[in-house]
Amino acid sequence: MGCHDRILLDDWHVVAELAYLSQVRTHTTVLFEEKIKVSIDSDGSAQVVLSADGSALQSCVQYGFVWACRGSPNREIIHIPEAFEEDRFIVSGGSFAVKVSGLRVVENFLDMGHFPFVHTGWLGEEPYTEVAPYEVELTNDDEIIATECYFHQPVASPTAEGGIDVEYKYRVYRPYIVALYKTNPLYPNRMDYIVLFIQPVGPEACVVHNMLCYIKKRMKEPDIRWFMQLIFAQDKPILENQIPKRLPLDPRAETPIRADKVAILYRRWLRDHAVNYGAIPAT
16 A cells, blocks of 8 residues: 655654664664665664665654655654753653554544543542643644643652642644653643654554653653553553554544544644545545
């Protein structure tokens, strides 16, 4: 089948974590159903080639990851100021292969409603199950932003001590890149930052790469990594049991509720940009 969506083909996608690649030197993976070989040179630069014929894809290294573009990139890799702040740990929680559309992963990431039921005792608990009203908008930069998102969490972070009401801000940069900002208990005016770089392996398969930017005070890198792996291990079976595995874009396909406001905008945004790969297009 392959991908025919120019918005995806002409964009950058993470295909490997640099720390892992530095150990193995060469990594074989899949992007849009095509096998690719990712390698690192002695000077730290990366090479990405199609396994079928050896032709090179445009590639670069940024934020500790190797990025590749299947077509001709028409915009820069997203800018993440938090990645350059010296008082933050910049950590990868690992790369997770998931047998579901990457668009489903984005939508799950945006969903606070599942916290008490999937992440019980960590990101949510009964009786705190209601998602309070929040704001969502499409910015002039063509990004989706959700703000004023509040949720009670018993263990909101790797070093949390007792439950707190956490403020979230969600940001969808690209169809397969989504981030959140969340309350840092020690710094009321600053937020920790988590971003998912989702590699579209196929229309019903992906690799979820992530970067975690946590303020260092009272934090340890292994704890940050462990917490991310714990949370995603709870999400993975839920994601892989989604039916259908692709994200339906028809507004009538799945019944929305108030808590789905950001997901509704995300689906409409995908339709408006003619994103079909990993989706069931609206009829």
